[in-house]
Amino acid sequence: MKKRSVCVVITARPSYSRIKTALTAINKHPALELKLVVAASALLDRYGNAVNVIEKDGFKINERVFMVLEGESPTSMAKTTGLGMIELATVFDNLKPDVVVTVADRYETLATAVAASYMNLPLAHVQGGEVSGSIDEKVRHAVTKLADLHFVSTKLAGERVTKMGEDPATVYCTGCPSIDLAAEILSGPELDFDPTKKYGGVGPELDLSKGYAVVMQHPVTTEYQLARQHVTETLRASREVGIPTLWFWPNVDAGSDGTSTGVRTFRENEKPTNIRFFKNMEPTDFLRLIYNARCLIGNSSVGIREASFLGVPVVNAGSRQGGRERGANVIDVGYHQSEIAGAMRRQLDHGRYASDRTYGVGDAGTRIADLLAEVPLKVEKRLAY
Numbered sequence: 001m002k003k004r005s006v007c008v009v010i011t012a013r014p015s016y017s018r019i020k021t022a023l024t025a026i027n028k029h030p031a032l033e034l035k036l037v038v039a040a041s042a043l044l045d046r047y048g049n050a051v052n053v054i055e056k057d058g059f060k061i062n063e064r065v066f067m068v069l070e071g072e073s074p075t076s077m078a079k080t081t082g083l084g085m086i087e088l089a090t091v092f093d094n095l096k097p098d099v100v101v102t103v104a105d106r107y108e109t110l111a112t113a114v115a116a117s118y119m120n121l122p123l124a125h126v127q128g129g130e131v132s133g134s135i136d137e138k139v140r141h142a143v144t145k146l147a148d149l150h151f152v153s154t155k156l157a158g159e160r161v162t163k164m165g166e167d168p169a170t171v172y173c174t175g176c177p178s179i180d181l182a183a184e185i186l187s188g189p190e191l192d193f194d195p196t197k198k199y200g201g202v203g204p205e206l207d208l209s210k211g212y213a214v215v216m217q218h219p220v221t222t223e224y225q226l227a228r229q230h231v232t233e234t235l236r237a238s239r240e241v242g243i244p245t246l247w248f249w250p251n252v253d254a255g256s257d258g259t260s261t262g263v264r265t266f267r268e269n270e271k272p273t274n275i276r277f278f279k280n281m282e283p284t285d286f287l288r289l290i291y292n293a294r295c296l297i298g299n300s301s302v303g304i305r306e307a308s309f310l311g312v313p314v315v316n317a318g319s320r321q322g323g324r325e326r327g328a329n330v331i332d333v334g335y336h337q338s339e340i341a342g343a344m345r346r347q348l349d350h351g352r353y354a355s356d357r358t359y360g361v362g363d364a365g366t367r368i369a370d371l372l373a374e375v376p377l378k379v380e381k382r383l384a385y
Helices: 013-028 050-056 074-095 107-118 136-146 155-163 177-185 195-199 221-241 256-270 283-291 306-310 337-350 364-374
Strands: 004-010 032-039 063-065 099-103 123-126 149-152 171-173 213-216 245-248 275-278 295-298 314-317 330-333
Touching: 004 013, 004 074, 004 107, 004 364, 013 032, 013 050, 013 099, 013 123, 013 177, 013 283, 013 364, 032 050, 032 074, 032 364, 063 074, 074 107, 074 221, 099 107, 107 123, 107 136, 123 136, 123 364, 149 155, 149 364, 155 171, 177 283, 177 306, 177 364, 195 275, 195 283, 213 221, 221 256, 221 275, 221 295, 221 314, 221 337, 256 275, 283 306, 295 337, 314 337, 330 337
Parallel strands: 004 032, 004 099, 032 063, 099 123, 123 149, 149 171, 213 245, 213 295, 245 275, 295 314, 314 330
Antiparallel strands: none
């Protein structure tokens, strides 16, 4: 029997963590054939060169799509989306998959969804139905309306998808594949590597033996002009609290230039003695780092999803994760040094939280692969003129 060809498009560093266990399960499934496309910022060294991690993990990459225009502005995001549609249409025409899989809510995800839909390719969307801040929610819901299969992370997300008019028979609450990775490390969560020796980074040498914090802060696309101001407040708070801190580079969204400039300026002028900066880490290494951290700060969905499952205290700044379901491990604050520093101290005093299973229990990747193999795929017939 012919295997069903599944084309998964990965466009950014976090997208790989969100889908890695599903890729593994698809690769192992006897009825499926994985066609992997790596695109956009996942190919760029500036944003951590996620493609190297993907290859190191043993995945065969069928196509690379360079589509990111410089500028880190709303205009460059719109143009990158358009370029992505053009390039991905060619890729899909070459690969001729039976189904395309796209992840979450980035603008490159929208390019994937539009290209696949206009080419009459069944589209499966992972992480639909969730609410979040900025333009991401609009993109996520737009992709939902373009998708034919919906692999949602939570029951509430599934209810939102059906309320948008999608057939309940196409909506499956699989949980989030990123929780699978978090569940895997619980069997051996010890920090078994030296972050500086393995990944380098920039900044002072840090002693992590008495605890440390992790920061992952991205620009908010609808507030991109304030990105530098926002990150400076978090930098000042981290320096004020004084705990050794491992800080990760932002993603490619509008405003990332402001975030990056704020980080570089603070690093060079203020010379903080407790902060070291990194571009990227392998997903399992990053989750071990998170698990053993005393606190996670910033505005990444990692704090809402994986950190909640792992029971890690989180300080979530600003509106980027507004409206998301969250566990008791999260304290929400504004972009003010005093608020962030105060919440950090409360979380450091609190310590670990109980694990929250809102986003899954650790079997999402396998469930998604099984569904991709078994669910009937509807293909719209082209109109004859």
